[in-house]
Amino acid sequence: MTNMNRINKKLQEDKKLLSIYFSAGYPNLNDTVSILENLEENGVDMIEIGLPFSDPLADGPTIQASSTQALKNGMTTEVLFNQLKDIRKTVSIPLIIMGYFNPMLQYGVEAFCKRCQDIGIDGLIIPDLPVNVYNEQYKATFEKYGLINVFLITPQTSIERINFIDSISNGFIYMVSSASVTGGNSGFGSEQTNYFNRIAHMTLKNPQIVGFGILDNETFSQATQYAKGAIIGSAFIKHLSKNGTKKIKAFVDNILNS
Amino acid sequence: MTNMNRINKKLQEDKKLLSIYFSAGYPNLNDTVSILENLEENGVDMIEIGLPFSDPLADGPTIQASSTQALKNGMTTEVLFNQLKDIRKTVSIPLIIMGYFNPMLQYGVEAFCKRCQDIGIDGLIIPDLPVNVYNEQYKATFEKYGLINVFLITPQTSIERINFIDSISNGFIYMVSSASVTGGNSGFGSEQTNYFNRIAHMTLKNPQIVGFGILDNETFSQATQYAKGAIIGSAFIKHLSKNGTKKIKAFVDNILNS
Amino acid sequence: MKYNINNKGYYGDFGGAYIPEMLYPNVEELRQNYLKIMAEPSFKEEFDQLLKDYVGRPSPLYLAKRLSAKYNTKIYLKREDLNHTGAHKINNTIGQILVAQRLGKKRIIAETGAGQHGVATATVCALMGMECIVYMGEIDIARQAPNVARMKMLGAKVVPALSGSRTLKDATNEAIRDWINNPVNTHYIIGSVVGPHPYPDMVARFQSVVSEEIQWQLKEKEGKTTPDYIVACVGGGSNAAGAFYHYLENTDVKLIAVEAAGKGIHSGESAATSVLGKEGIIHGSKTLLMQTDDGQITEPYSISAGLDYPGVGPMHAHLYKTGRAEFISITDNEAMTAGLELSQLEGVIPAIETAHSLAIFDHKKFKEDDIVVINLSGRGDKDLQNYIDYFDL
Amino acid sequence: MKYNINNKGYYGDFGGAYIPEMLYPNVEELRQNYLKIMAEPSFKEEFDQLLKDYVGRPSPLYLAKRLSAKYNTKIYLKREDLNHTGAHKINNTIGQILVAQRLGKKRIIAETGAGQHGVATATVCALMGMECIVYMGEIDIARQAPNVARMKMLGAKVVPALSGSRTLKDATNEAIRDWINNPVNTHYIIGSVVGPHPYPDMVARFQSVVSEEIQWQLKEKEGKTTPDYIVACVGGGSNAAGAFYHYLENTDVKLIAVEAAGKGIHSGESAATSVLGKEGIIHGSKTLLMQTDDGQITEPYSISAGLDYPGVGPMHAHLYKTGRAEFISITDNEAMTAGLELSQLEGVIPAIETAHSLAIFDHKKFKEDDIVVINLSGRGDKDLQNYIDYFDL
Numbered sequence A, B: 001m002t003n004m005n006r007i008n009k010k011l012q013e014d015k016k017l018l019s020i021y022f023s024a025g026y027p028n029l030n031d032t033v034s035i036l037e038n039l040e041e042n043g044v045d046m047i048e049i050g051l052p053f054s055d056p057l058a059d060g061p062t063i064q065a066s067s068t069q070a071l072k073n074g075m076t077t078e079v080l081f082n083q084l085k086d087i088r089k090t091v092s093i094p095l096i097i098m099g100y101f102n103p104m105l106q107y108g109v110e111a112f113c114k115r116c117q118d119i120g121i122d123g124l125i126i127p128d129l130p131v132n133v134y135n136e137q138y139k140a141t142f143e144k145y146g147l148i149n150v151f152l153i154t155p156q157t158s159i160e161r162i163n164f165i166d167s168i169s170n171g172f173i174y175m176v177s178s179a180s181v182t183g184g185n186s187g188f189g190s191e192q193t194n195y196f197n198r199i200a201h202m203t204l205k206n207p208q209i210v211g212f213g214i215l216d217n218e219t220f221s222q223a224t225q226y227a228k229g230a231i232i233g234s235a236f237i238k239h240l241s242k243n244g245t246k247k248i249k250a251f252v253d254n255i256l257n258s
Numbered sequence C, D: 001m002k003y004n005i006n007n008k009g010y011y012g013d014f015g016g017a018y019i020p021e022m023l024y025p026n027v028e029e030l031r032q033n034y035l036k037i038m039a040e041p042s043f044k045e046e047f048d049q050l051l052k053d054y055v056g057r058p059s060p061l062y063l064a065k066r067l068s069a070k071y072n073t074k075i076y077l078k079r080e081d082l083n084h085t086g087a088h089k090i091n092n093t094i095g096q097i098l099v100a101q102r103l104g105k106k107r108i109i110a111e112t113g114a115g116q117h118g119v120a121t122a123t124v125c126a127l128m129g130m131e132c133i134v135y136m137g138e139i140d141i142a143r144q145a146p147n148v149a150r151m152k153m154l155g156a157k158v159v160p161a162l163s164g165s166r167t168l169k170d171a172t173n174e175a176i177r178d179w180i181n182n183p184v185n186t187h188y189i190i191g192s193v194v195g196p197h198p199y200p201d202m203v204a205r206f207q208s209v210v211s212e213e214i215q216w217q218l219k220e221k222e223g224k225t226t227p228d229y230i231v232a233c234v235g236g237g238s239n240a241a242g243a244f245y246h247y248l249e250n251t252d253v254k255l256i257a258v259e260a261a262g263k264g265i266h267s268g269e270s271a272a273t274s275v276l277g278k279e280g281i282i283h284g285s286k287t288l289l290m291q292t293d294d295g296q297i298t299e300p301y302s303i304s305a306g307l308d309y310p311g312v313g314p315m316h317a318h319l320y321k322t323g324r325a326e327f328i329s330i331t332d333n334e335a336m337t338a339g340l341e342l343s344q345l346e347g348v349i350p351a352i353e354t355a356h357s358l359a360i361f362d363h364k365k366f367k368e369d370d371i372v373v374i375n376l377s378g379r380g381d382k383d384l385q386n387y388i389d390y391f392d393l
């Protein structure tokens, strides 16, 4: 089992998982590592490291703004990889890079994947790399470098498509709480919990982790009633923008035990 | 010969005639009579009294402005007739009313002519009453009330048309110095003197009086080399606007002997 | 021919050429030649070709479904707004520039109110490489700024008319003065069915392409060449003349002429000539005009620069006097509201002039199966700022 | 079919649908239905009828005599400027609104640069009584104010895009975000041949009416359906796609695509994608785009809001890569000068976008008997203030 991906290992733990997203290089260029370390220290289970992009069209205003700032700070693909090169010396929870496809394409997809493996990245989330393109062109490469590619589903995703996505996934399914760009909501209504419930009852092979709209203990608890875990993005970025890298413990505590 | 129109009598005098145009009611509403008296006193031979019109489209800026002011001062057809009702007690040179056709039409052409006769007006100049309309519709009326209608000719008027106009005229022909609205020129060039000469050699039955562009002794002398007389309009209006009704003698002297 | 012009240049009691002698040679030259020129095959060919390839004719006859539903009758819009430069005015300027060329003229002058005629004139002058001077009232220069900009782009000189009400009437006076000053090389392209004969007739003939097209377009769509009503706004009256032309003598077709009531017919700020006018002479033509008892021409008012004129063309004076056309007066507010309504119901922003025609439905009820053709004389791009300000959009 | 799209949604290497899963249902619904819907007789009938009666098609093919004389070749202008709303954009929005209706959508969103697509979208929404939201970069809102006013008149909501370069690219991002947030009732009317498959193909098909008409119009005028050259400007590339469409596979017809060089190709302020771009992904499509080595999309610059875009549609990337089309880059100054020239030579004020196409004569010499068709994609009314300021008119 030594070769098992950290994501899969983590998913086997008997607990609800808290995953945190943040934009690399935000608020300051060199905050990346300390944020990662801080998050692990304070009990976060998994982290999505955002590779900033100039045109993040699936993100809401908060993440957009943090991306823009990170780029202004000097963040690039190369800078991020350099920042992370020794990360596995200090951080052991699963790390996922989340970013748009164009910067990866320019880096070279294979080179990108290889570098991720070298560093110890466990998976990728690429919102604008569609399932079929991945499947036909990039699956082999990702697998060669031991990377889990995480796909999204939304309330509008058909049952057939969910089943298909489940069939080609080998980590977890990113369950978008509502078909909505990040950071737009507060609290889940019956429409969303019905949807969580519907997916939970599909008994998919991959566990689901809910993203979009998780911002506090209440939404985290709601989501994880139905799913294996939940991802917090905008709420954490807002926290960073207000407090910098301080008080991360308070933020995480507040989510986990309110 | 007592019934002979004052205009015809004047034209028989063996001298070059100076005729002056001004807008009735300008600079002040009640200046009309004193200007008339003053002009006669100072040796002017004939006067065109302008009946102001809102849209004097054959006039240049100076006369336009004086018309507008006169209307603002309260000048109307009725007011003018009232101002003039005793004019023949003090003024004996020929008096011509010059105005656009619409106000006459509204007054009633016959009523207008009758009133002119009652007052002792000798003729009319109506720039926008075309020769043929006059001939067909109004000639009889004008004649009934002893009014001479004065027609204009320009450098562009054809020989045939000049001859026709001569044939239906019974006073003088108003020879427009150039086909140009009033007040636009200064001094005559060879083009204009050639034209004066050409008309002089047609030996028309009616004498010609030159108008437009006469502004000083020089232009008056030039024009009257070829014609029986000349009319000053804009230059006199400018004099009035600067000096009011004063110094009229100086103005006239300046034209007649420089 | 009872409603069209007679061989003396009159529509009934109206028309003629009441012009100063200084204009006689020009107007007479035109009078003697316009019909001859227009009958030349080479003229017809060039005119038709330009209307098709340059202006974009035929302009569509568009069934406005949502507007029709709202007023429970069948409304067609004759889309003169789609012409090059955005109004009917260009039909006339194309015609006149070809006439001017054939008369050997080198310099073109024009008056303009809304600026549409000025733009249409500047356009044909650019097309033909001729000098162009456009007179425009100072007030109109301010309220129709986009059209002033267009004229400048097209290389025309725009000269402000500073006298009187500083609107269309005064611009016309200035243009006439220019013509008097430049009698030999200049043609004056009058922009409506006003002015001395032969202008009203010549302009009406150039605009008559509108009703010529309506005839065959209706035939295609409705199986007959005649509508029940034709509606057009009247400033000088050229778009109305064009839309009415081929129906003038067919009294089955009811004609509706729409005038600007400004702030109300009896508000003292209006341009409703048929109601307020009397017979008289304006710009060389005997017609109806707004004037004082004393015969001074009244300064008119309308929110629309193109209808802000104290007279109407002699054809319309005749149509009014004989009852051949019904005249309806529309206030600023009614027009603006109708303009906004058409924009949001049909996606067509009309010129404010045109918007007057669209406002008649509160004044006049039509039957469900009536066919009502409204001449959509121009687009509202020039009026956007006015609309925006008016409705605080 | 070598140059047109293949059945996987690619033009050679370019195209596809690189979209977030949140958009998958919408884009997939469209992909599965667009060809079916477009083939329905009732669709075709309604589309053709609206193009004719509402848009005013066919747009003329006009032989520009004075321009031809100046450049000693035979230049035809395809007059898309005469379309309702003043540009080619409406061909596409009419098509898409009919598709949206058939898909049961109630709410329409769009991005716009020059505002022409926004106006064209607002127009068809008014026509069909649908809600309309238009995203527009803050910079473009300022420089294309007349079009903003028109959208408001038409009842659309204009939402400023405040991120990035605050131009077309960013407006597109915002529109995509809106669509992600409103996945069920909303159709996104993309305004050019960009975006995920099937948009580039769908938009090209709606715009293909342009070359369809050129074929028979040239046949009428020149006795053959093919010109020697077709010239069109390329922002996203929809007017070019429409003008090229029926000639794509006929290599006797040379295609010229004109891009905006801004202040100079290598000035750092440019939108000359073919020269400066590399393969990558923008707005859901694999194509050429201007980007950093790191794959960040570059902020483009052009004086014309409609060409101020860092990518081109995948069809054009393919035409460039295969050499099927020649690409010419035109600076701001060259475009402005050509726009003024056309205004004063032909009486047609072009959009600044279009003016780029008119500026190629200093870059490319044609033979005297070459037939050069320039797609006159839009009129310059929206750009008057820019022209006036630029030339201090």
Ligand SMILES: Cc1ncc(COP(=O)(O)O)c(C=O)c1O
Pocket (backbone or CB within 6 Å): C087, C088, C113, C114, C115, C116, C117, C191, C192, C193, C233, C234, C235, C236, C237, C238, C239, C240, C305, C306, C307, C351, C353, C354, C377, C378, C379
């Ligand atoms: C669009 C439009 N409609 C109507 C008019 C009024 O003119 P007419 O009465 O000659 O049609 C104008 C005048 O500029 C105009 O621009």
Ligand SMILES: Cc1ncc(COP(=O)(O)O)c(C=O)c1O
Pocket (backbone or CB within 6 Å): D087, D088, D113, D114, D115, D116, D117, D191, D192, D193, D233, D234, D235, D236, D237, D238, D239, D240, D305, D306, D307, D351, D353, D354, D377, D378, D379
């Ligand atoms: C007149 C005009 N031409 C061209 C364009 C560029 O778009 P496209 O390349 O899709 O034709 C625009 C865009 O707004 C436009 O308004």
